[in-house]
Amino acid sequence: MKWGITIFIIIIILFVIFLFSAFTVDITKQAVILEFGKPIRVIKEPGLYFRKPFIQQVIFFEKRILEYDSEPTLVVTKDKKSMILDSFALFRIADPVLFLKTVRNEIGAQARLDDIIYSEMRRIVGQYDFDDIVSIKREEVFEEVTKSSQEKAKELGIEISTVRMKRVSVPEENLRKIYDSMIAERERQAALYRAEGQREAQRIKSEAEKKKVVILSEAYRKAQELKGSGEAEASRILQSALSSNPEFYQFLKSLEIYKKTLPGNVLIITPDSEIFKYLRSK
Amino acid sequence: MENFKEYPPLFKKKVPLKSIVGIVLFILILVSFSLSFYFVGPAEVGIVKRFGKIVAVHDPGLHWKLPFIDQAIKVDVMAIRRLEIGFRTITLNPPQYRNVQEESLLLTKDGKIVDLDFVVQYQISEPVKYISYVKEGERLLRDLAQASMRQVVGGYLFDEILTVSKDEIQNDVKISLQNILNSNNFGIKILNVQLQDVIPPDPVQPAFQDVINAKSEKDKLILEAQAYYNKIVPEAEGQAAKIIAEAEAYRTEQIEKAKGDAQRFKALLERYNKTPSLIKTKLFMEAMEMILPQVKIIVIDDPKGGMKIFNLPGDLFTQTTTIRQEGENK
Numbered sequence: 232m233k234w235g236i237t238i239f240i241i242i243i244i245l246f247v248i249f250l251f252s253a254f255t256v257d258i259t260k261q262a263v264i265l266e267f268g269k270p271i272r273v274i275k276e277p278g279l280y281f282r283k284p285f286i287q288q289v290i291f292f293e294k295r296i297l298e299y300d301s302e303p304t305l306v307v308t309k310d311k312k313s314m315i316l317d318s319f320a321l322f323r324i325a326d327p328v329l330f331l332k333t334v335r336n337e338i339g340a341q342a343r344l345d346d347i348i349y350s351e352m353r354r355i356v357g358q359y360d361f362d363d364i365v366s367i368k369r370e371e372v373f374e375e376v377t378k379s380s381q382e383k384a385k386e387l388g389i390e391i392s393t394v395r396m397k398r399v400s401v402p403e404e405n406l407r408k409i410y411d412s413m414i415a416e417r418e419r420q421a422a423l424y425r426a427e428g429q430r431e432a433q434r435i436k437s438e439a440e441k442k443k444v445v446i447l448s449e450a451y452r453k454a455q456e457l458k459g460s461g462e463a464e465a466s467r468i469l470q471s472a473l474s475s476n477p478e479f480y481q482f483l484k485s486l487e488i489y490k491k492t493l494p495g496n497v498l499i500i501t502p503d504s505e506i507f508k509y510l511r512s513k
Numbered sequence: 514m515e516n517f518k519e520y521p522p523l524f525k526k527k528v529p530l531k532s533i534v535g536i537v538l539f540i541l542i543l544v545s546f547s548l549s550f551y552f553v554g555p556a557e558v559g560i561v562k563r564f565g566k567i568v569a570v571h572d573p574g575l576h577w578k579l580p581f582i583d584q585a586i587k588v589d590v591m592a593i594r595r596l597e598i599g600f601r602t603i604t605l606n607p608p609q610y611r612n613v614q615e616e617s618l619l620l621t622k623d624g625k626i627v628d629l630d631f632v633v634q635y636q637i638s639e640p641v642k643y644i645s646y647v648k649e650g651e652r653l654l655r656d657l658a659q660a661s662m663r664q665v666v667g668g669y670l671f672d673e674i675l676t677v678s679k680d681e682i683q684n685d686v687k688i689s690l691q692n693i694l695n696s697n698n699f700g701i702k703i704l705n706v707q708l709q710d711v712i713p714p715d716p717v718q719p720a721f722q723d724v725i726n727a728k729s730e731k732d733k734l735i736l737e738a739q740a741y742y743n744k745i746v747p748e749a750e751g752q753a754a755k756i757i758a759e760a761e762a763y764r765t766e767q768i769e770k771a772k773g774d775a776q777r778f779k780a781l782l783e784r785y786n787k788t789p790s791l792i793k794t795k796l797f798m799e800a801m802e803m804i805l806p807q808v809k810i811i812v813i814d815d816p817k818g819g820m821k822i823f824n825l826p827g828d829l830f831t832q833t834t835t836i837r838q839e840g841e842n843k
Contacts (some may be wrong), residue, residue: 258645259564279564295648296697297655319656321697365620369667392697395660399620399667406626410716413625413671417720421727428731432738440740443749450753454760461764465771472775475781482793483781486800494807501813 250286263327270328292327293337293454296392299344303398306353312361313405317398318348318376322384329388340389347383348394365399369407394448548580556591558640566639590639593704596655596660599630600709618714619663625671630709631683633658633690635701642700650699658706661690679708 256262258277263270265288271290274280275294282289303317322344324330334340355375356364364372377394384391401409473480552575553559559571562584569578578585599617603609617628635654643650665685669678687706696703742767785792821822 255564258562258567259648260565277565277567293648295646296653296699297648298653300656319660321653362624365622365624365667369664393693395657396663397656397659399663400615400616400618401620409624409626410714413713413717414720417724418719421720421724424724424731425726426729428734431731432734434739435735435742439738439745442742442746446749446753447756448747450756454756455759457760457764458767461760461767464764465767468775469766469770469778472778476785479782479785479793480778483778483796486796489804490800493804497809497811499811499813 243392247443248284252281254281254282255279255287256291259293259295260291260326261327263292263324264288264329265290265292268508270331273327290326290327290331292330294324296321296323297337298322299348301345301348303400304349304352305402306363308356308364309358310360313402314356314361315362315400315402316352316356316396317350317400318350318394318396320344320377320380320391321392322389324388325385325390326388331388333387334389341386343387344380344384344389348376348380351379351383352394355379358464369396369399474480522768545580549577550575552576552584553576553587554589556589557587558590560584560586560588560640560644567645570641586644588637588643590637590640590789592636592826594635594637594651596633596635596651596658597630598633598655598658599628616659619666621666621671621674622668623670626714627666627671627674628710628714629662629666629674630711631658631662632707632709634704634707636704637700638702639700643696644700646698646700650701654694654699654701657693658686658690661686661693662706665689675711675713679711683708 254262256274256277260277260278262274264272264274264282266283266286268288271287299320299322301318303315305313307313310344322340324340330340334343355372359372363369372424373394373396377391380394381391400406551559553571553573555573557573559569559576560567561569561571561576561578563579563582568583569576576585598613600610600612603611612630614628617630619627619629633654634792647653662682665682666674668685669682674682683706687703690706691703694703712718780791781796
């Protein structure tokens with residue numbers, strides 16, 4: 232009976248020791264074992280582990296990628312323009328012992344990263360012009376911020392994977408200026424369209440007028456040529472016919488003219504006129 | 514135990530105790546047994562963790578695990594997830610959206626601002642990575658998608674973004690986003706990045722509308738001018754054709770008349786040459802015959818009295834033919 236009780240007590244004690252000493256490290260976590268407050272071991276692989284109860288202490292840290300998210304901050308570029316940058320960074324706790332010594336926990340890390348990334352950003356953005364940051368050199372700028380932040384964060388046991396810009400913006404009054412210049416540009420464009428419309432319409436209309444004059448004057452020329460050649464031809468034909476007896480032609484033509492002009496008019500004649508030739512000679 | 518047989522009440526008490534223990538054990542076994550199995554749905558992947566370590570990845574179906582010790586996580590890998598950036602859907606039916614300005618206003622290469630909404634569709638393609646390497650993957654994805662979009666949009670001119678480069682931008686964002694997800698082991702696959710509304714910001718929209726108006730005004734003016742052209746030129750051409758036709762007619766007329774006149778003259782001349790004075794007299798008389806009835810004749814019997822005309826009564830020129838003798842007036 233005595234032995235039985237002893238064994239039972241020993242089992243209970245062992246079980247309690249087991250409960251106090253066993254711990255699991257999840258795949259998302261890493262652990263540091265402290266002995267009397269001094270780190271003696273880092274566990275990065277997941278699994279079941281043991282510690283010496285009471286004298287060893289286990290502290291867990293995230294092993295996954297974490298996000299550092301800053302407040303939007305106002306920075307000034309080389310050409311003295313302000314811009315609002317809202318950055319965030321992806322980071323991991325690479326050296327948990329160092330991390331523990333320098334920043335203790337994730338909240339501490341956020342605060343220190345704030346200092347690092349903010350000051351690096353101010354420093355580097357200040358070396359570039361506004362337009363460059365917005366357009367061509369944006370990647371270069373943030374690459375640089377990432378690199379120098381990485382350097383400094385290393386001292387905290389933190390590995391920064393990348394620093395990125397969630398927002399790149401401008402303060403309200405600068406926004407107004409951008410809008411104004413966009414509006415002015417559009418207004419120019421609209422005015423240009425209207426002027427182009429006027430000009431083009433005018434061009435087409437004057438082209439039409441010009442064409443009209445050209446067509447009509449050409450037609451006039453051709454008509455005159457035709458008429459002239461007709462008249463020339465006609466007089467040539469007549470001439471060749473009449474030249475055989477011009478006097479008789481003159482007589483005929485005179486008669487014709489009388490026939491055309493005299494009827495309806497008053498004819499004042501003397502009795503010795505040719506018409507009365509026979510009247511007289513009677 | 515034998516001794517107690519004499520006391521049936523006690524015996525009777527003991528049996529329920531034993532069976533209670535049995536029942537508890539039985540239930541315990543049953544629970545353990547039921548906890549040893551778990552079901553992975555048709556769109557899911559099952560991941561089994563033992564002491565924090567991943568020990569098995571299961572396809573859809575019924576699978577075994579250690580009760581109490583193993584932990585099963587199920588991840589839906591088929592679902593197409595959707596991230597709205599620049600706006601949020603409030604209700605689908607009727608469609609109602611809320612604009613999120615701080616997400617949607619982006620600076621372009623030429624220092625302008627564009628209002629741009631987009632949607633990212635993604636799937637959890639590698640569930641082991643997804644649960645192991647990234648904390649708050651979805652929140653990070655939103656920030657990364659915005660960062661990629663800003664970076665890509667910053668490489669294009671405002672006008673390019675509004676007009677021709679949408680496909681390029683979508684593709685660029687998709688690629689750059691996928692790259693950063695891969696290098697950080699997110700286990701997320703971007704299916705597509707779709708630009709929704711890409712418009713000028715509100716304050717400048719009237720100016721943009723005015724450009725559209727100006728453009729249509731321009732087109733209208735040009736069309737009107739072309740209509741004018743198409744009216745004026747054919748009209749002139751018609752007029753020209755008329756002028757030329759008339760001239761041709763005139764030419765022909767002149768020539769034909771001349772020919773006729775020449776022919777007639779020749780014919781007359783032929784006759785005239787035979788009996789000149791006869792023909793001449795005949796022609797003269799015929800002419801007089803035609804003319805005289807139609808003229809008012811005033812005979813002044815004084816070859817040198819031309820001035821007397823002025824003394825003639827005015828009505829003489831309007832009345833029908835009368836012959837007055839000079840002598841009567843004397």
